[in-house]
Amino acid sequence: MKRNVLIIGAGGVAHVAAHKCAQNNILLGDIHIASRTLSKCQAIIASIKEKGNQRGPGQLKAHQLDAMDIEATKKLIRDTNSQIVLNLGSPFLNMSVLQACIETGVAYLDTAIHEDPAKVCETPPWYANYEWKRRDACRQAGVTAILGVGFDPGVVNAYGRYGMDAYFDTVDSIDIIDINAGSHGRYFATNFDPEINFREFTSTVWSWEDGKWKANAMFEHKKEWDLPVVGKRTAYLTGHDELHSMSANLGVPNIRFWMGFGEHYINVFNVLNNLGLLSEKPVRTAEGLEVVPLKVVKAVLPDPASLAPTYTGKTCIGDLLKGTKNGKPQEVLLYNVCDHEEAYKEVGSQAISYTAGVPAVAAAMLIADGVWDVSQMVNVEELDPRPFIELMNRIGLPTRVRDARGDRDLDPFAECPELSERETLGKVVVD
Amino acid sequence: MKRNVLIIGAGGVAHVAAHKCAQNNILLGDIHIASRTLSKCQAIIASIKEKGNQRGPGQLKAHQLDAMDIEATKKLIRDTNSQIVLNLGSPFLNMSVLQACIETGVAYLDTAIHEDPAKVCETPPWYANYEWKRRDACRQAGVTAILGVGFDPGVVNAYGRYGMDAYFDTVDSIDIIDINAGSHGRYFATNFDPEINFREFTSTVWSWEDGKWKANAMFEHKKEWDLPVVGKRTAYLTGHDELHSMSANLGVPNIRFWMGFGEHYINVFNVLNNLGLLSEKPVRTAEGLEVVPLKVVKAVLPDPASLAPTYTGKTCIGDLLKGTKNGKPQEVLLYNVCDHEEAYKEVGSQAISYTAGVPAVAAAMLIADGVWDVSQMVNVEELDPRPFIELMNRIGLPTRVRDARGDRDLDPFAECPELSERETLGKVVVD
Structure with missing residues (x-):
């Protein structure tokens, strides 16, 4: 069982995820939002309050953070006592945030592959260029890292x-x-x-x-x-x-x-x-x-x-x-x-952000209640898809079959x- | 009679004008080319030599100049003993170069209207916003300033x-x-x-x-x-x-x-x-x-x-x-x-630069031989069009009538x- 979520990023997907986390904070605990621009995090919190999307009691707090700074991210994880980090910032941040999670032993999720600002479209498979190189480190640290858990990928x-x-x-x-x-x-x-x-x-x-x-x-x-x-x-x-x-x-x-x-x-x-x-x-x-x-x-x-x-x-x-x-x-x-x-x-967002943000929160909830807390790095197709699909049916993204x-x-x-x-x-x- | 030409700018039109001036340097005297980037001026001179376009003896020289700096422009005019300034640089320079010409008493020509980098398309008539405000100053200084003497305008x-x-x-x-x-x-x-x-x-x-x-x-x-x-x-x-x-x-x-x-x-x-x-x-x-x-x-x-x-x-x-x-x-x-x-x-240029550069040199030649040296600021339609059209017939831009x-x-x-x-x-x- 893991509790307290640190959301990194304050764009459209982070906005949706923060709303959904707040709706489910009885399970997830405190919700922290951190990005380079504090005012963006504060605006998200204001919109959660305005929409009445905070379900249970608990913290809902904004933080200024340069997530390229691994030490600063580690400190924030510890200070907020977060056990789940939802990395929804720029894909340039993935490897830094992942490293901070490995070093603090907390769960990591993201919705898009790591990118190097200077390169476009590297050799396939892309995950082997960055993320999968940290598989052993995750396993050794017992860290659950679920890669690409938005809608697509996810x-x-x-x-x-x-x-x-x-x-x-x-x-x-x-x-x-x-x-x-x-x-x-x-x-x-x-x-x-x-x-x-x-x-x-x-x-x-x-x-x-x-x-x-x-x-x-x-x-x-x-x-x-x-x-x-x-x-x-x-x-x-x-x-x-x-x-x-x-x-x-x-x-x-x-x-x-x-x-x-x-x-x-x-x-x-x-x-x-x-x-x-x-x-x-x-x-x-x-x-x-x-x-x-x-x-x-x-x-x-x-x-x-x-x-x-x-x-x-x-x-x-x-x-x-x-x-x-x-x-x-x-x-x-x-x-x-x-x-x-x-x-x-x-939640005050369009569907593109909504479809990416809700699955990430569903995954966080499955980590929080232990089902997907697998203590290693995985892609979504390696996990039992049923509890994920079933949970999304209930929190805003119902699946149909034809x-x-x-x-x-x-x-x-x-x-x-x-x-x-x-x-x-x-x-x-x-x- | 005026001699020695200072060309300001080293873009396409300046390139053509420099070639044409060199072809006509028996009338025009020394040819100086000045721009922010010395190497561009040097490249123009190299291309004139390569094409064999320098007709008579005389200087053909490159200079580094920030033409927004009126004092530096005045110094270069005096140092080179130039009596005609062909302003073919950015239209943001017009008023600075004109001022340097007024203060040194030399003739001024350009091929496009003055522009303020921060504004687009100001109140008509555009010339009244900048150039025409200096008409009296030109008349008092006895300075010939021919505005907009490329192809269009010109x-x-x-x-x-x-x-x-x-x-x-x-x-x-x-x-x-x-x-x-x-x-x-x-x-x-x-x-x-x-x-x-x-x-x-x-x-x-x-x-x-x-x-x-x-x-x-x-x-x-x-x-x-x-x-x-x-x-x-x-x-x-x-x-x-x-x-x-x-x-x-x-x-x-x-x-x-x-x-x-x-x-x-x-x-x-x-x-x-x-x-x-x-x-x-x-x-x-x-x-x-x-x-x-x-x-x-x-x-x-x-x-x-x-x-x-x-x-x-x-x-x-x-x-x-x-x-x-x-x-x-x-x-x-x-x-x-x-x-x-x-x-x-x-001359090593395409026709757009050619059609803009040749008329400016024709105008300089008409100032040099006194015909258009009118000691005031004018637009081209205020001048006798015949010697201009006749001269262009001979130096590369023949006119036809239908x-x-x-x-x-x-x-x-x-x-x-x-x-x-x-x-x-x-x-x-x-x-």
Whole structure:
């Protein structure tokens, strides 16, 4: 049993996570929020109070922290007596925050892969470049570290694992599809940190095909998908974190990630990218100022958080699995639909932040109550997906399943009372 | 008679002007080139020597100068014994360089209106905001200052004046049309300093209609023109310097400027502009760096000079005048066609720089031989256009005329032996 949560970061996902932690603070204990900018943390706390989202008594406190400073982070963990650290800051921080957790023996969670500000899209599998190098250190320290536990990566990893165990003998392919059918009404905006958003699309698109990495170009492959609620949508093969662990852990020969883009987004992206404005490498102005173009693009774009009040429409994110069951072809879609307006009403954020923040809190709750407190570093597909899916059903992100039997709410324990033989951590035995 | 030329600036236009001055240094004397970056001046001199463009003996020398520093500019004028200053640097320098010329009593020329880095597109007429405030000072000092004597503004002002005197009793409209039908082969590039290029299009488009200023939006009005050599081309109503003096000096009720743009240029422009990346107002990055977005866009775009070696195709710039002669409707197009490849062969620049640099040198030559040395501040349409057009016919920018009589080379003195009654400076009497 672990209690007291330190949230690092004060962006959109941290905002949602703080609200959800506060709603569940009877289990989670004190909630601390820390970022470089104290006022951002204070604003989150004010919005929690305004929405009446703090359920039980306990601390709700803002802290100033440069999380690149490992000693400062360790001190804050100790001072606040936090046993779970939710790292929802910039992905540049991951390795520093993880180190602070290892040295203080507390649990670590994040929602996106570590990135080096100076590099884009490194050799696959990406997790092997940074995070997995700390596996032994986590095991030795008995530290639970759950990597990439937002929606994608995160929930989609659990969907992949769950789908395999519940519905298939063999799985040939997992296509992860991420569609935002919402509208923010601005000329152009990214739904989360533009710097991170664009970095996803500016280099090689890795896909896992026939058990091997395949290099593609951005916007090289597109496909129209027919999805529940959002209907027919064009999505493009995109590089994404989850492929880099699922390919290693699931034994499925084809795993691909597809992201929906409108023509307008692609046009703006192409212009910026072709001009070199999405580059993470500094340029020098005529006046001699060294500046990273991408950081200037970020500075002129709307703050993703500012989109929330007028955001309408829904997201649909899920895994389409294809394979066989009892010798017959089988096709199953596991998915969630999230509504921008409802998310805003509940926690003051749009659905993109909501879908990333809620799973991280669900994971923290599973660590807090011991189910997922596995004392080692894992990716989500290595854990029992059922308690995770079941908990999210209750705290805002219900899962549905569409297959030959129809389209229905998913009761994860009912449809899969027993997991496969595959090694699984945090496994729940159903009586 | 004035001799010795100090060129300020080392960009594309300065490059062309330096070559042309060197070709005509028997008249112009010593040629000095000064800019913030000494190596750029040295590179220009090296290219003049490489092309064998220095005609007579005399100095050809590079200098380091911050031309915002009036005292340093005055010292350089005196040290080099220059009597003509060709200001071809950034338009932010105009008022400083002009002041240095007034205080040292030497002639001043430029090719673009003064701009304040912090403002875009000020109240019309633009010349009244800065340059014309120094008219009295020029007159008192007996200083010849010719404003805006590139192609547009510059030659097109002379075309307006010449057309009125040579072919019309009354002129109802002058449409200045600037088409670059060339191809640089890059994804996107501007043909001169991107900062200045974009500043032309990011705010109100002023046109002179029915004797009044009219405010339009960029890309609000377009028109297809059928022009010699380049054929049918779409051009857009654009704000431009020359309207701001011609409207005051010529008594023509409608004066408009049209610039040709391809759809790709407009798309890129619109994306950058809508995102706020063409703003001259600083933004602050998440890391706290203050930076002007437009300066970063400039930094990532190709150096206009780098386009020259592979630039193909032609420009066509001219004035279409409509009015009456002897009670009948009359329509005359005065124009020049310039070839990118030929310009590169001769001086190592593309046609955009060539068409701006050659007229400035022609004007300097007319000051040097006394014809245009008028001891006051003028815009080009206040001067006798004939010696200017005639001189350009001989040094690289021949003028043609298209009217009911056909399409032909223009012999300016033959077609207009006598100017109108309008006050004209630097007037040449034809014997």
